Amino acid sequence: MSTDPRLAKLSLNQRTTESWSVREAVEGCVRAGIPAIGLWREPVAEIGVAAAAKLVADAGLRVSSLCRGGFLTAGGDAGRAALEDNRRAIDEAAGLGTDCLVLVVGGLPPGSRDLVGARQRVADALAELAPYAGERGVRLALEPLHPMYCADRAVLSTLGQALDLAEPFPVAQVGVVVDTFHIWWDPEVWRQIARAGDRIASFQVCDFLTPLPADVLLGRGMMGDGHIDFPPFRRAVEEAGYTGDTEVEIFNAEVWATDPDEVLATMKDRYLQLVLAD
Incomplete structure (x- = not known):
């Protein structure tokens, strides 16, 4: 695979090309000269971890992350089932050869208004999962989501909150995700990125669109189509020591x-023009 050296750290998160299977996404990356891919558990499960790992390795790509684990806020039987599912996710990440398992920690359990309790259950779950992950060479990457997702997807809304949860654990076991879509609005973001340092396990980019669609989960846009200024984020994570x-x-x-190939072409152009810009 011939790759433009400026693209050496670019990765396609598989959900960007939703219609592609693992094989199609890997082949698309090869055609586009994109050297890394972030995989999702569901399409990986369709062919199996070993087959997915072989596809990536044979193509000369690397797996930048696996999405996703998490949803750790329930109690009782649901909470125990979530822990087991996250242990499986850790094993899958190890089998794929990535040290980064992205965690979307979960929102409020059905009928609950106990936000403090939900966050505590995340902390308790991390205490069980972090050693298991560390033994397998995988780091749990806590992803804070925009506050509009607090009730249903992630009770962590800021990078500072994610770091507070991560700090009791070794850096090799628990890190954080810096995702521009979710934290671009935060006036504390620059201080928190610097604080994060080598806990930054993943750097994700896309734009924040307005008006948001009715399904706010689909409000992410291609870089340049929204409101985010990307170079300051790239420089901040680099200055914090992130090299991934x-x-x-x-x-x-x-x-x-x-057409997914067209998406990759646009993605490359916008990355070069808007993310790597000085």
């Missing part, structure tokens, strides 16, 4: 309806 990949992760109905 930059994943482009987009949930957007229009992007998903576009």
